[in-house]
Amino acid sequence: MSANAIEITPKLVAEHGLKPDEYQRILDLIGRVPTLTELGIFSAMWNEHCSYKSSKKWLRTLPTTGPRVICGPGENAGVVDIGDGQAIIFKMESHNHPSYIEPYQGAATGVGGILRDVFTMGARPIAAMNALRFGAPEHPRTRHVVAGVVAGVGGYGNSFGVPTIGGEVNFDESYNGNCLVNAFAAGLADTDKIFYSEAKGVGLPIVYLGSKTGRDGIHGATMASAEFDQDTEEKRPTVQIGDPFSEKLLLEACLELMATGAVIAIQDMGAAGLTCSAVEMGAKGGLGVELNLDMVPCRETGMTAYEMMLSESQERMLMVLDPAKEKEAEAVFRKWHLDFAVVGKTTDDLRFRIFRHGELMADLPIKELGDQAPEYDRPWIATPKAATTTAADFAAPNSVSDTLVKIIGLPDMASRRWVWEQYDSLIQGNTAIGPGGDAAVIRIGDGPKALAFTLDVSPRYCFADPEEGGKQAVAECWRNLTAVGAEPLAITDNLNFGNPEKPEIMGQFVGCIKGIGAACTALDFPVVSGNVSLYNETNGKGILPTPAIGAVGLLPDIAVRTTIGFKAEGETIVVLGETKGHLGQSIYARDILGRRAADAPPPVDLVVERHNGDFVRTEIRSGAFTAVHDASDGGLLVALAEMAMAGGIGCSVEALSDIPLHAWAFGEDQARYVVTLPAKAADALIDRAAEANVPAFVIGTTGGAELTLKGATPISLGTLKETHEAWFPTYMAGPDLLDA
């Protein structure tokens, strides 16, 4: 056996992404030089993507428990109790590097991976979302990446049959060479039928299910743990190829198999495939694992143990089955035309042994593979405190109205219809609020319960002040859920940063975690799952810190929900929460004034956030409001324009404030909601708000076909809509600059 006897040189070690001290740790751990297969296994388990070696220390500081949390981070996905014996299981995960190298397949397999994480635990997926971040629109690769990623997300999710109901799409030059594709999925299960990865019982069969193993994706996780350089194109073979059809079969087969009671433990093969899944099952259960690779269904001939252990072929599962039900289990998989093979067994000696052609190719301590991974307390430098500003620091525009029209047509602010219409948002027939609102709402079964879903983060805030930015991302998710009438339950986080070996980048990471932790604690909004993606750098330049937050909320009665569109003429418009006109890091400052100063983002007062939100939710649930929208990116006037466009009804509003008009219109103060209600009910609302100590301001009335702000030129709804809808399709119709 020559391949395994290859000499382990420092160069080979380096090619596996292992540092000299990490290699020394391996030598110390096993007391000899590893075989090639073993080196591959270590590189798969100890890379940043799988081991969280730079982030673990900080992730531990996040609040992960709560009365509704059934399972927090550490399993395939987080599990939250939604009452009546039901649970929502959800997670978000990045597929950034592969999506930049090969946009369609990278995004598609990102969606596939996260769906698998959810149904591995026994849940049928009911919702998907995506947080997508691309380079500057004018960058030659951006259009190509957008087109491929959106088609890939749709291609996989549509075929699989899950409604894709929301997300984010943003552009910034920091993502020019490193797009972000963060895929979220949520599934529904009964609380007494949740499946975990912990293996139990010695001598039980380990079964391989799903698609065959090929040579695709070898070293995918290692690739995802390194920066990009000029040789990115050469990494295309590390990207996996997705097959949503197989995944759909795998879903149905797994759920059918789980119902038979045959499944003792289950783990999907995601990053680092067979290696990671087998080690996790064994290590969690305190058991050894022995695999005979000759039994693994292969797509190609002549695959070595090394290749098979590192393959990231998609749509595969590993299970520990009750031997008494093995035949029954096999019949289910044959019915769905999927591979089923007993590839190994659990043992009592805590070793991870791999056989190929009768030869022992790897023999490693299973616990240490996972538990003894290096862990770093990386040095970090706190981001310098950003300067506070006042409205006077930001020049007023010549025309507030023209500026509004410009803002709603900006790449970051224009309608995302071009994107979401490529996603099936209606399948399963439970979509009550689809894409385009504050949060999407999906009915549970035949109701009356429903769940709300949202994704959010403002990377420019996080760059200026990581801690406030981290807080804001969580607070905005909480606010989005509140705005549809939901009780916020829990979040999943997808932490995308640059190279953690740079103290400034590590400082961004630490700051964001602190902010996220503070907000989660203050809002009783625990983190139940998540993913860290580091080394998002190209040629030494990092992305904006982007801790994307995905959040889930519960509506006890789907009939009581609110949407953003104005519903009728002559209704009163009220702003709840205080408008101070904070323009630092606003869209107005960045995109209209072109200001790049290190201004402080809007501060987040978590006590006020919670106070105002709880008031709004109570009012929604008593049926007080006809429309609700949170005021965030772009400010109050943008929120009003979005409400007018969504409802097809205009409005007349007046600032009635001492602050400059442009600061009132475009300031991005937090903890604010714009609501409408019948005129005759307005006085009572103002009284209730005063009593609850929630600032409330009547700013105008709905009606007409124009948006009219006193002191500014009226804007027709037609102009607003046209501008808002035009940017994306116009941009995407442009030439593919890669061909130029």
Add this chain to the structure above:
Amino acid sequence: MKSAVIVFPGSNRERDMLSALEKITGQKPLAVWHAETELPKVDLVVLPGGFSYGDYLRTGAIAARAPIMADVKRKAEAGVHIMGVCNGFQMLCEAGLLPGILMRNNNLKFVCRHVKLETVNAKTAFTNQFKQGEVWRCPVAHGDGNYFTDADTLARLEGDNRVVFRYAEGTNPNGSLNDIAGIINSQGNVMGLMPHPENEIEDLNGGTEGRALFESLLEAVA
């Protein structure tokens, strides 16, 4: 009304259809696995939406050759009502039960949105509860809905009043010939359409206009 929904590997709107049929007809429909060779005795057989066999050859082409399809053809000849929605419409065309073919959408992109449909022929078993010429809202969700056929067949379809639904008010989402959204066979018992009436049946969907299609069948088979 007794109904059956055939489940192919890769079908994914079969649950939507099963649920719609149960809600509207009050009777639980049967789910029939594609590998079966005989359909149960029912009044309506539905081929649901989805991506049967991943749509990896041509959409619906592999499913059209599934074991159950031989009996679908026999039942069609015997006059049983057969409806194909989206992927099911594509299968009916591939199986030769309806003429023509569904090509890639003309902009080559999957599209999910609400369109307007005109009921062009309200005298069929599938449309008798619509008004002639009625325009109603219905969602579409497909990548291959661009109906095409040769000129002679098209003239015959139009001449025989076999175009049942047309995209209206400029909402054709896929470039289909003559804005065709749904057609029926000459016997009037096999109908295929691209839009999803099963996703437009309750207030939650934002409209209930799709119910009329199912109510028409209830009326026809009663």
